[in-house]
Amino acid sequence: MTVRIDETDRKILAELQRDAGQSLEEIATAVGSSKTPVWNRIRKLREAGVIGQQTVILDAEALGFEATFFVLIRTSAHEADWQRQFLKALQERPEVQEAHRLAGDIDYILKVRVRNARAYDAFYQALISEVRVHNVTALLSMEEIKSTTMLPLDG
Amino acid sequence: MTVRIDETDRKILAELQRDAGQSLEEIATAVGSSKTPVWNRIRKLREAGVIGQQTVILDAEALGFEATFFVLIRTSAHEADWQRQFLKALQERPEVQEAHRLAGDIDYILKVRVRNARAYDAFYQALISEVRVHNVTALLSMEEIKSTTMLPLDG
DNA sequence: GCTGAAAACTTGGGACA
DNA sequence: TGTCCCAAGTTTTCAGC
Numbered sequence: 001m002t003v004r005i006d007e008t009d010r011k012i013l014a015e016l017q018r019d020a021g022q023s024l025e026e027i028a029t030a031v032g033s034s035k036t037p038v039w040n041r042i043r044k045l046r047e048a049g050v051i052g053q054q055t056v057i058l059d060a061e062a063l064g065f066e067a068t069f070f071v072l073i074r075t076s077a078h079e080a081d082w083q084r085q086f087l088k089a090l091q092e093r094p095e096v097q098e099a100h101r102l103a104g105d106i107d108y109i110l111k112v113r114v115r116n117a118r119a120y121d122a123f124y125q126a127l128i129s130e131v132r133v134h135n136v137t138a139l140l141s142m143e144e145i146k147s148t149t150m151l152p153l154d155g
Numbered sequence: 156m157t158v159r160i161d162e163t164d165r166k167i168l169a170e171l172q173r174d175a176g177q178s179l180e181e182i183a184t185a186v187g188s189s190k191t192p193v194w195n196r197i198r199k200l201r202e203a204g205v206i207g208q209q210t211v212i213l214d215a216e217a218l219g220f221e222a223t224f225f226v227l228i229r230t231s232a233h234e235a236d237w238q239r240q241f242l243k244a245l246q247e248r249p250e251v252q253e254a255h256r257l258a259g260d261i262d263y264i265l266k267v268r269v270r271n272a273r274a275y276d277a278f279y280q281a282l283i284s285e286v287r288v289h290n291v292t293a294l295l296s297m298e299e300i301k302s303t304t305m306l307p308l309d310g
Numbered sequence: 311g312c313t314g315a316a317a318a319c320t321t322g323g324g325a326c327a
Numbered sequence: 328t329g330t331c332c333c334a335a336g337t338t339t340t341c342a343g344c
Contacts, residue, residue, distance in 0.1 A: 003217065005217075005218065013218070016210070016211045017210055017211055017213065019209060020176075020210050021175075023321085024320070024321070024322090025319095025320080033329085034329070034331095035321085035322090035330095036322090036323085036330075036331090037328070037329060039321080039322070039323090040328095043322095048217070050217045051214075052212040052213065053174070053212045054174060054176040054212075055173075055175050055210065055211075055212065055304060056168075056171045056172055056207070056210075057207040057209075057210065057304060058205060058206060058306055059205050059206075059207060060306055062203070062204070062205045063160065063168070063205065063306060063308065065306055070225075070257075070264050087300055090301055091300075094305070097304065097305075098266075098299075098303075099300040099301040099302075100223065100225070100296040101297045101298040101300060102225075102294050102295060102296060103294075103295040103296075104295065109225050111253075113306065139257050139258075139259065139261060140259065141255040141256070141257060141258075141264075142256045142257060142258050143255065145242055145245060145246075145254035145255060145256060145263075146245055146246060146251060146252075146253060146254040147252075147254075148253075149212060149252070150252075151213055151218060151220055151268065152250060178336085178337060179337070179339095189312075189313070190313095191312070191314085191340090191341095192311070192313095194338080194339070311344105312344080313344080314343095315341090316339105316342105317340080318337105318338085318339080318340095319336105319338075319339090320335105320336085320337070320338085321334100321335085321337085322334095322335090322336100323334095323335105324331105324332090324333085324334105325330105325332090325333105326330090327328105327329085327330080327331100
């Protein structure tokens with residue numbers, strides 16, 4: 001499960017994060033190695049699960065997803081059964097882009113991407129009808145200042 | 156700037172989101188078309204900026220990024236100059252994966268990914284020394300329940 | 311705006327230092 | 328482990344429908 005990752009692996013991962021569409025040769029040049037060794041490292045990192053999904057970042061606004069909400073949830077129900085149901089509800093709803101269980105006062109935070117405020121309300125009503133929650137605060141994003149999936153691997 | 160996107164475009168985008176490493180032929184089959192038309196559509200969508208960065212999702216924990224914080228920021232400074240400086244600070248810090256300006260009571264939310272709690276503290280100290288903020292609440296993630304960049308394009 | 315095919319490039323793997 | 332090289336497959340362009 002744990003993989004030993006050296007400097008070259010880290011450089012390869014940084015290149016792949018930056019642009020996964022590059023040819024093997026470009027990556028090899030960028031990291032100062034050549035095709036076969038780079039290819040073997042990539043294969044190993046993929047097998048180890050360090051490299052996951054290869055995807056494309058789409059322009060959410062251009063596709064009509066104009067509202068992003070961060071939802072802070074407090075609950076009084078802490079039983080295993082409630083939690084299982086809540087997790088299942090989140091996994092099933094594609095408008096939930098992120099969900100984290102938190103330490104402290106607030107129990108969960110969600111990032112919810114929807115077409116408009118009405119679509120958020122529909123989501124909210126569906127959620128609270130499926131699972132009991134104690135208190136919900138929705139924070140509406142006015143402007144996405146920054147959004148990246150890149151990890152800083154160069155340090 | 157605005158592109159007309161039809162059903163076929165939407166299917167292509169959904170396929171690319173799901174797996175950007177597929178061959179043109181696989182995508183063409185999946186959407187019920189053939190290589191050349193699919194290729195022309197992809198090119199147009201790329202030019203229009205609907206398709207952005209092509210990347211790879213890495214396993215943050217395997218790479219030693221073990222702490223995620225959501226940071227809620229209230230400020231009393233609403234001058235353009237302060238805002239410019241704050242935005243610049245966020246853009247420059249690679250540990251900030253998301254930053255949104257919010258409507259209402261809380262002014263900004265950040266998602267910050269760091270190696271450990273000490274690294275978060277270093278980030279926090281650096282941030283408050285660069286820009287004046289009124290009130291900061293950090294929410295520590297205990298568990299990433301869900302994380303995706305995919306938009307639900309099938310509806 | 312599609313089909314089909316040709317040209318250029320890329321991948322994935324084998325033989326060898 | 329890395330370098331060189333090849334066959335198979337893929338991308339990109341283009342003429343014709």
